[in-house]
Amino acid sequence: MEKVEAAKRRCEVVIERISSANINHLCKRTLFKLATAELSFLSRLTLPDAAAPLSVNIGHLEAVLYILQQPFITAVSRVCKPLSLSSGIGNEQKIAPSLKGIHVDVVCTLNKTPVWIIVSDRNPRYVSWHEGHKSKGLKWRIEQVLVAARSTQTLRPSSIILFFSNGLVDSIREKLEGEYGALELELKFTAFDFDFDDSEELEGEWVNVLVRSYKDACVLEIEVDNTTNSISSFKHGVKDSIQDISSPKLEEKNANLNLGDSFCSFLSSMKFCVESTKAEDLSGEEDVINFDTTALIAIVSGISNGSIEKLLAVPECKLRQRFKGNYEFVIEQVMSEIKNPIHAELNGMISGMRGMICESVLREFKELISMCGGPTEKCRADHLLKCLMVVPDSPSERMMELPTTRKLALKNKIVFGSGDYWHAPTLTANMAFVRAVAQTGMSLFTLEHRPRALTGD
Template structure:
C-alpha cells in the first residue's frame, strides 16, 4: 500500500514536471528559437503529459517517462550563450551526390550557435550506469552513435557543425569519459551551464514554496571537434588572407575616438566611439592579420540596413524638423514612402535606435564586406543629404572592410527569391568570420531558419535616409 502511494506521488510529480516544461517552452521568446522548434517541444511535452494522464501509476509507467530529457533540452535553451537555435529534437540526414538520402540519419537535440560557431548538441538524461560503450542487448552503444553522428556531421554542408556538444545531465562514468577522450578527442566544454533549475508555486496561505527543483551539478559537458585538424579561428586561411583591409586602414590614419567625439558631440559620434578600433599593431600586421584581429576582439558584421540606420537624419535629431514640415511638402518629397518615413519618426521618438545599437556594438569591432560597402556608398550618394553623407564618411572610417568571402555552408544553399545571392554573400561573409550579422532583413533570417541552418544574427529596427 505504501509503495502504491509513493508511486502515485511520483506520477503526480511527473505530471507537474510536464506542465512546468510546457509553461517554460511557451515563455521562450521566438527571438531565441524558431516557432517550429517551439511547437516541436510543446508537442513532446504534451505527449508525455497525455501518456501520464491516461496511465495508472506503476513502476513501468515511471520508467517510461521521458520528461527528464525534455527538461534538459529546455535547460540548455535557456542558457544566455545559446543563440541561433534553428532545429530542436529533429533527425538530420545527408543527401548523397545523386540526391538520394542515405541510410545515415541521426537524431540531434539542438542545432544552434555557441561562441559564434555552429554546433550540434546531443542530450542524455540516462543514469550513468546504464550508458554502455559497446553494443548490448538493449542498445547499439554510445560508440556506435558517436561514430554515426560524426560521419553525418562531416558529410553535411549547410548544417555542418564545427563541433558536437555532448550534454550528460546526470554525469558520466570515468570509463566512458576516458573512452570519449581517447577515441574521439572529446574535451571539457569551455562554457559553463547553470547547475540548478528551480520553479515555484504558491500555496493556499500565499507563501512561496519550492515544488519542483532539479540540479545539473553532476552534469558532464564534452565537446568533440568535427574537423579538429582545421584552423578553429578562420575556416579557410587562403580566403582569410584575401580579407585584409581593402581601404579602412588608409582611412583611419590619425583618426582616434577622442578626436572624433570632440569634433561634434552628438549621439552618432558617441555611438560609433563605443566600437573598438584597430590597434596600430593589427593595422601594420602581416598575412596573419585576420587571426590577430579575431583574437583582439569580437566582430559585428554589418548588413547595409544598420549602416543606414546609424547615419539617417531620423536617428540623429531630425524627427522634430520632419514633424513640423507641412504634410504636403513631405508627401512631395517622399512620394509613396511618406507613411513609412513618418512611422519611423514615431518609432525613433519612442525608442531611439542609437540606444538600441549602442548595447550591441559596445566593445565590438565593426566589419563590412565589400558588397555592403559598395551598396552603402551608392545609396548614400543617391539618397543621402549632406549630414547623412558626412556621417557615412566617418562611419566607414571606423569599420574593417573585408573581401566578399561567404562560408561554404551558406553557399551550399540553393539561390532562390528568398535566399538571394546578394544576401547569401553578406550573411555568409559574417558566418565565415564567425561574426553575428546585424540586420533589419528579417525575411532572409526567417528563410535561413527554415532550411535548418543555425545562423548568428542580431535584428534591429529599420531607418531610412531622408536626404537631409
C-alpha cells in the first residue's frame, strides 16, 4: 500500500505542475487527462491488488513533463497523442502496410528545428531490441516512427529524438548508432525536482519510489532525411556579415525628427545588416528573427512611441470618428501600453538578434504605412527597414503543403513559411494563424507580441 500512496503523490505533483507548463491548453488538457486517469486507477486499487506487483505510467508522464520544461523546447503542438497521417507511404508500405498514424510523445521545435520526441521510462535492462513476449521491440518502434515521419510533408520532423530517462545499455545504443546513425545529443538540461531518487524494479518494470533524477538519461538523435539539417549538425561560426553596431547617428536623427527614445533604444539593441549580407548567410544561424507585418507596425506605431497622452487628450467623439469601428481596439492598446510598454517587452526578444523580412511583408508594410501612417510613423518605418534583411519569399515545403483555407491564408503561409525555411522564429501578433497551424499538428516556432495600430502620428 505504501507504493500505491507514493505513486498517488507523484500523480498529484504532476497534475499540479501541468498548469505551469509552457504549452498550449490542448496539450495541457491531454496531460491532465492522462495524469488524473492514472490517479483514479491508483485510487481504485484494493488492498489485495496493492499487494501485487505495481506497474504505473506516472514515470513516463514525469519524463514528458521534464522535457516540456526545458528552455530549448518550443512550439509544442502535440503531447502523448497519435499523429494521423493523411498522405500515403509509397514504397515504404512494405514495412508497415496498415500504418495510418503513429504515437509520438512530443511534437515540438528543438533549437528552431521541428522534431518528434519518443520517451522511454523503462528500466534499461528491459529495453529489448527485437520482439519479445511483452513488447514488439525498439527496432520495430523506430521503423514505425521513421516510416511515419517520411510519409508526411506537413508534419515531417527533421529528426527523431529518443529520450531514455533511465539510460540505455551499451548493446542497444550500439545498434541504434550502427543501424540508424543515431548520435548523442548534447543538451544542457535544467534540473526540475519532482520531490520523489530511488527506483525499484518489479517484474521487468521500472517503478520510481522517491526524488526523480535524470542524471543517467540518454538522449539520441536520428535524422529523418540526410538532406535535412539535423540539430547535431548545426554549425556555428558561419561567416558573419552582420556588424554588431548601433544604428548610425540614430540619436542625432531622433533629436531632429523626434523618432522616440524607446524606438531608438530598440533599434540600437539589434544587429544590423551590411550591404554585402546575402540570404545564404542565414543558413544555420541562430540569431535571426523573422518579422511579420504586425510586428513592424507595432514597432513604429505612435502608440508604442509616446503618442498616448496626445491620443487621450482628443475628445472621444473625434477619436471614434477617426478610428471608426476600431476605437475600442485602439483604446485597449493604449491601456496596454501604459501598463507594459511594448518596446521594453520586444527588447528582451530582439536584443543581439538580427531581423529579416520576406518580400511579401515588405510590400504589405509599405502599403499600410503609405495609407495609414503619419509623418513620424513613416520616418520610423524608413529607419526600421534599413536595419532589416529582405529575403525572397521562400516558404518551407511543409508549410505550403498545408491546405489553404480562411484560417490558413496563403499570404500568411508565405510569411511564416519563409521564417520556417530559414529556421527563424516569426515575431507576430497573428495568433489566429498560429493556432490554426498548431491544430494541424505542425510544430511552428513563433514569438508572440501584443498588437499595435498605426495612429497617423
